[in-house]
Amino acid sequence: MMIRAIPTLVYHHERVSTRQVLTNRPGRTPSILDLPRETLELIHAHLISTPTQWLHVHYPNDLAACTTACLRLVCWRWAEWLYVNHLYHGLKFDNASRSNEFIAYQRSRSELLPHAKCQHLVIGRIWTTREAPTGDVGLQDMITSEILENLLDLFPTTILTLDLQFVDHPSLPIGNIQAIKRIESLRELHLNLSPTSVGNQPTTPTDPEFFNALIVAAQGIKSLVLGIPISLDYEPEPGMWGDRPYPAITHLHVNMLFQRTIDILRLSIAFKPSLKVLSVQANEQEGREDLIDRLFQLGFTHEGFENLGVRMSRIGRVYELLKESLEGLSISSSHILRDNIFTQAPIEILAINAQAAFDQCDPMFFGNPLAHLPKLKKLVFMNAPADYSAPPKFLEACEALDVQCVYIDHYQMPLIMVSLLFLMQFSSPFNVPIGTIPPKGIISIKG
Incomplete structure (x- = not known):
């Protein structure tokens, strides 16, 4: 059995005036404006996503912002709904002048008007430890502690992900730390370096007092990404x-x-x-x-x-520690299947790169490539184009073992494996969205 998990959304859009929609006359033909809000959200998510990232858009995102701005022209109801929930869904600031303009614009809006919701905020080129240099072009117009605090205070109840990128030595004054503490919705915090044209990067470790004060202030976070020393x-x-x-x-x-x-x-x-x-x-x-x-x-x-790289000779040792819990395996190359490392493993879902299945399958396998996985139930081909079909050897193996063959157009394993206890991945780093981590965690080994 083959399932193609790539959605197709079809809807009818009739030209009707706003006045006609509001009067809701009996017998009027329904239009897209009458769809439930949940359906509109699904349509919007489909329109702003790329073919390989369905319903999993990374923010800030230029496509999402442009599409949302255009959709606001449909009618006043869409304009208001999209402004509040999607227009500023993801924002990135990396210079003082643009940041100050945005802060002034938001503050000038009437309290009677709906306020935008930003869930993913990236603030780059932060310079807070001393007065910023004025002579170096590459270090001008940077984000100060005052600007940072003003940006954070614009969205204290909606920010889910906050990415702070420092130019100089990573540090924040107490006012900035308190502003982060006030973000009651914050769940994911990134602390990174912000490259500049002059290549300034801190070489000494971050003050542990600052680091600990920041972390204990952000009591709601579930994910911490550290790209600073x-x-x-x-x-x-x-x-x-x-x-x-x-x-x-x-x-x-x-x-x-x-x-x-x-x-x-x-x-x-x-x-x-x-x-x-x-x-x-x-x-x-x-x-x-x-x-x-x-x-x-x-x-x-x-x-x-996750992503603890080990040599192939070490994979067997790690597997011995996890074999009682291992139910899912995600790999970028199919050569691992020719080894006997996972013989009789209770793996029920196997996800492999769609292109790698073609590049490596035919010259490598002479028999059934799934013979060592007797409990396999689903074979998932990741990042598969719309016209993709698996190599004949995999199709024959699935038919022989009664394994379900599934095609998806992305790499986002949590979307299809939220019930798994452990995930092993031998490809690029795996970003775990908040809320999808299984009870016992995830293991992803990059080899």
């Missing part, structure tokens, strides 16, 4: 900074370019009571493997690791 020179108490509790962070993403192994371990310990997914980005191999060993020693065996 963090150094903890002490052994943290799990879940606590002194007498103040850390937020219940379930997903921690770190970069070994900035963090030492010991600091990643200490961060993991600090958030251990709630941590389910640890994502480690790195190019250096030995450091990652050493990190795996030390994390296992600390009791993180089944707490969920």
Whole structure:
């Protein structure tokens, strides 16, 4: 059986005046303006998404902003609904002048008018630790602490994701930290570096006092992405900074370019009571493997690791630790299937890259490529074009084993695997949306 999970939305749009819609005369032919709000939301999501990211748009997004602005011209009801819920859904600011203009515009709107909702806010080129230089063109017009606070206070009840990108040494005054604390809806916090034309980047670790004060202030966050250097020179108490509790962070993403192994371990310990997914980005191999060993020693065996790169020779060892829970496997290349690592594994859903299935399947397999997966129920081909059909060897294998063959036009595994306990992925870094992390976490190993 084959299922193509690419939606097609068909609707009738009759030209009617706003007056006609409002009068709602008996016998009037319904139009798109009469559709339920939930259906309009689905249509809007379809129009602003790309073919490979259906219903999972990354913000800020130029296509989404342009499409939303055009749809506002349909009628006043759409204009109001789209302004409030979608026009400023994702925003990015990286210069002072544009930021000040936007702040002034929002403040000038009447209190009687609906206010826009921003859920994803990116603020780049932040310079807060000292007076910004005036002679260097690459460091002019940057975001100050005052501008940052004003931007945050525009959307204190709607921001879900906040991405702060620093030019100089990452630090924020207490006023900015309190502004972040006031964002009651915040669930995901990113702390990154903001590249400039002069290449200034901090080389010294972020002050742990600032880091901890910021994290404990953001009590609602579930995901923390660290792209700045963090150094903890002490052994943290799990879940606590002194007498103040850390937020219940379930997903921690770190970069070994900035963090030492010991600091990643200490961060993991600090958030251990709630941590389910640890994502480690790195190019250096030995450091990652050493990190795996030390994390296992600390009791993180089944707490969920993501993107911990290991050599193929190490995959079997990791699998032995997880084989009782492993139910899902996502890979970018099909060569892993020719090995006996996952023989008799209870994997029920296998997701592979659609193009890789063609590039690697025929020259590699002489028999059934799914022979080692007796409990497999679904074979998913990710990022499949509309006219895609799986290689004959996979189709024959699915028919022989009564496996369902599914095509999807994206890589967003949580959309189809929210019920899985563990996910293993051997491709690009996997971003785990808030709310879809399974109870026991996710493991994704990049090889």
